[in-house]
Amino acid sequence: MEYEVIIGMEVHAQLLTESKMFCSCSADYADAPPNTHVCPVCLALPGALPVINKAAVEATILAGLALHSDIAETAVFARKNYHYPDLPKGYQISQYELPLCLHGHVDIQDDNGQPKRIRIERAHLEEDTGKLVHMGDHSLVDLNRAGVPLLEIVTEADIRSATEAYNYLTKLRTLLRYAGVSTADMEKGAMRCEANISVRPVGQKEFGTKVEVKNLNSFRAVRNAIDYEVKRHIQVLESGGQIKQVTMGWNEAAGHTFVQRSKEEANDYRYFPEPDLPPLQVSQAWIDEIAQRLPELPDAKAERFAAQYRLQPADVMFLTSEQDIANWYEAAVALYPQPKTVAAWFTGELIGIAREKGVTFKEGNVTPAGLVSILQLIDTGKINRNTGKAVLAEMFANGESAERIVVNHGWAQVSDDAALAGIIERLLAHHPGEVAKYRGGKKGLMGWFMGQVMRETQGKANPDVVRKLLQETLERGA
Amino acid sequence: MGLTIQEVEHIAELAKLRLTAEEKTRYREQLSAILDYANCLQAVDTTGIPQTATVLPLKNVMREDKQQPSLPPDVALANAQEKENGFFRVPPILDE
Numbered sequence: 001m002e003y004e005v006i007i008g009m010e011v012h013a014q015l016l017t018e019s020k021m022f023c024s025c026s027a028d029y030a031d032a033p034p035n036t037h038v039c040p041v042c043l044a045l046p047g048a049l050p051v052i053n054k055a056a057v058e059a060t061i062l063a064g065l066a067l068h069s070d071i072a073e074t075a076v077f078a079r080k081n082y083h084y085p086d087l088p089k090g091y092q093i094s095q096y097e098l099p100l101c102l103h104g105h106v107d108i109q110d111d112n113g114q115p116k117r118i119r120i121e122r123a124h125l126e127e128d129t130g131k132l133v134h135m136g137d138h139s140l141v142d143l144n145r146a147g148v149p150l151l152e153i154v155t156e157a158d159i160r161s162a163t164e165a166y167n168y169l170t171k172l173r174t175l176l177r178y179a180g181v182s183t184a185d186m187e188k189g190a191m192r193c194e195a196n197i198s199v200r201p202v203g204q205k206e207f208g209t210k211v212e213v214k215n216l217n218s219f220r221a222v223r224n225a226i227d228y229e230v231k232r233h234i235q236v237l238e239s240g241g242q243i244k245q246v247t248m249g250w251n252e253a254a255g256h257t258f259v260q261r262s263k264e265e266a267n268d269y270r271y272f273p274e275p276d277l278p279p280l281q282v283s284q285a286w287i288d289e290i291a292q293r294l295p296e297l298p299d300a301k302a303e304r305f306a307a308q309y310r311l312q313p314a315d316v317m318f319l320t321s322e323q324d325i326a327n328w329y330e331a332a333v334a335l336y337p338q339p340k341t342v343a344a345w346f347t348g349e350l351i352g353i354a355r356e357k358g359v360t361f362k363e364g365n366v367t368p369a370g371l372v373s374i375l376q377l378i379d380t381g382k383i384n385r386n387t388g389k390a391v392l393a394e395m396f397a398n399g400e401s402a403e404r405i406v407v408n409h410g411w412a413q414v415s416d417d418a419a420l421a422g423i424i425e426r427l428l429a430h431h432p433g434e435v436a437k438y439r440g441g442k443k444g445l446m447g448w449f450m451g452q453v454m455r456e457t458q459g460k461a462n463p464d465v466v467r468k469l470l471q472e473t474l475e476r477g478a
Numbered sequence: 479m480g481l482t483i484q485e486v487e488h489i490a491e492l493a494k495l496r497l498t499a500e501e502k503t504r505y506r507e508q509l510s511a512i513l514d515y516a517n518c519l520q521a522v523d524t525t526g527i528p529q530t531a532t533v534l535p536l537k538n539v540m541r542e543d544k545q546q547p548s549l550p551p552d553v554a555l556a557n558a559q560e561k562e563n564g565f566f567r568v569p570p571i572l573d574e
Contacts, residue, residue, distance in 0.1 A: 024546035055543030
């Protein structure tokens with residue numbers, strides 16, 4: 001039987017603010033000793049009262065605009081009640097009936113590379129929880145993370161495959177980074193993901209029983225966990241079994257899901273409006289002011305790059321995947337108006353060097369002007385293309401100017417006819433067999449002769465001059 | 479009586495309370511009386527009245543995103559029943 005996969009995703013992204021959501025403790029808790037970023041509010045000491053961080057509200061609105069959402073005129077914080085040591089209040093302040101953002105969408109590609117729209121049901125603002133360390137016979141609680149502003153983004157059940165889930169997450173991360181509201185770094189826990197997965201026979205109207213998979217903390221985990229669950233569901237259904245509605249975790253090392261809790265003890269969060277926090281009224285003027293901070297978004301940028309620079313779709317996708325990459329590229333093209341050449345050197349050579357070293361291109365020392373200076377040395381015949389690549393690698397490592405690298409290494413291109421003619425004379429004298437074959441009609445040997453000359457000159461010879469001289473010499477003797 | 483014993487047990491479970499049979503009976507009566515009283519409000523005609531989260535004449539009470547010093551670690555942990563290397567120490571959590 002053919003099955004259809006139905007996935008909805010919930011993503012939590014930490015917002016990039018200086019202080020926490022409801023108190024003034026630093027939100028930057030990375031590497032801080034446990035419980036050093038805590039105060040009466042985030043420790044839930046009696047009598048302490050929360051105050052809303054304006055920057056977090058604005059970041060949520062900014063994210064909502066990037067997700068093409070409606071921004072609510074009125075938003076209300078609500079208490080989500082549950083007892084767990086990661087939140088000492090006994091409830092999490094979240095938003096329930098009146099979230100800040102509703103009805104957005106994210107455009108992605110499906111498994112066949114076709115455009116597909118994933119609808120966003122809502123995006124709301126809440127507070128992150130503390131961290132628990134499980135020690136076996138006891139647990140340890142660090143509340144540095146408790147109260148860090150957290151954006152929760154919930155999709156409609158529009159996702160149909162692990163690949164779509166992966167593409168959605170990648171696009172969402174790009175959007176959050178463009179908007180500048182989150183690092184969206186999954187490996188560092190700044191973006192976390194849960195997937196609601198169900199499977200139904202194609203043609204069936206009702207949804208199958210869904211399971212919720214939590215703790216998906218890398219892009220790989222999302223793909224693998226969904227693939228695993230879909231296979232498991234189909235197996236159970238094929239063998240006449242029934243899927244139980246459960247919450248599962250994902251064990252990345254072992255490559256399987258495991259039941260965390262069954263829904264019989266269904267959560268009863270008893271949401272109610274947070275009495276300590278007055279509602280938010282969002283005026284159109286405020287939204288307009290925030291919208292000014294929104295940069296050109298990835299889809300618009302991609303459309304412009306394709307039209308303005310006439311680049312291949314793969315290049316467009318890469319060059320617009322991060323703002324830093326796009327800005328770097330455009331700065332280089334402004335200095336050297338040959339978009340395709342710049343794209344080839346950037347995506348092919350520069351990124352290649354960075355990948356080989358296992359760093360990002362920003363960690364190297366190549367500026368847009370630096371790359372352009374190499375391209376200009378090639379254009380004026382000072383170096384050849386291959387030497388250009390070597391200069392780029394040197395520049396990446398030590399940041400020296402292209403001219404200096406060429407001089408230091410003696411890499412200037414040899415275009416001097418007399419010098420090259422001498423080398424060619426000697427080469428041909430040493431290889432009478434090949435010369436005879438060439439003259440006998442085996443013109444393909446030209447490449448081999450070229451290679452020999454390049455080797456002799458350590459790659460510095462001007463290939464156009466070499467080809468011309470070789471042809472002249474070989475044809476002359478024929 | 480508004481509440482069943484099962485509902486009292488559910489509420490106790492959510493509040494992490496262990497109740498004796500005698501307490502369950504007593505709280506069932508008391509909570510039911512409170513609910514009955516609150517139910518008087520259902521008689522009020524609220525047609526045309528918007529859902530209201532608060533009656534205070536306040537909105538958009540916010541602070542600027544500025545960091546302030548947190549509590550010194552010994553003060554932060556002063557009320558902890560048990561602590562370990564700067565952490566609060568709690569009974570084992572088996573849920574996850």
